[in-house]
């Protein structure tokens with residue numbers, strides 16, 4: 001909260017099971033919840049069958065197989081009206097896809113795999129196809145600094161670099177930090193295909 005200017009946005013990747021626990025402290029801290037981005041992604045992870053009893057109960061699912069990932073969207077309260085905030089701080093809104101097309105809260109995605117995973121072998125790698133859409137929306141006039149306090153392989157930092165934005169990434173794990181230093185320039189050069197499948201290196 002202290003490092004954000006008024007109207008600055010925060011995106012938080014979470015999952016359907018715990019998202020309410022993640023969101024509550026943000027609201028308590030004074031952020032406004034501005035919605036949720038639904039990343040439609042089928043990860044093929046297990047966990048939906050009764051543990052150690054799946055043969056006994058073959059027709060049972062213990063919770064719905066998740067096919068989406070919620071990204072909580074929060075905003076530091078604006079100073080005055082949105083238009084005043086946009087003029088003064090260059091924040092308060094999200095960047096549209098184009099003048100005709102809004103930024104939407106449903107984004108079709110894929111797990112980070114293939115060439116991207118080779119460039120950045122982190123267990124929870126997020127794909128450039130998705131992250132560049134988020135990063136672009138987060139700074140409505142293309143000004144400002146992208147901060148990722150849990151950067152993993154540095155994929156968000158790479159997305160910011162690809163969009164010529166300044167960024168800061170923090171990572172507690174030394175090995176992942178070293179991985180990020182190598183992966184960021186490589187991922188920034190990565191060119192995702194239109195639908196996010198099988199991108200190429202520039």
Ligand SMILES: C[S@@+](CC[C@H](N)C(=O)[O-])C[C@H]1O[C@@H](n2cnc3c(N)ncnc32)[C@H](O)[C@@H]1O
Pocket residue numbers: 122124125126127149150151152153154155156170171172173176
């Ligand atoms: C879900 S991963 C991020 C993955 C990243 N989005 C990517 O695409 O590679 C979260 C990362 O946060 C790191 N982390 C956890 N606690 C942290 C802390 N207190 N400060 C900095 N990094 C932390 C973990 O080591 C892990 O690499």
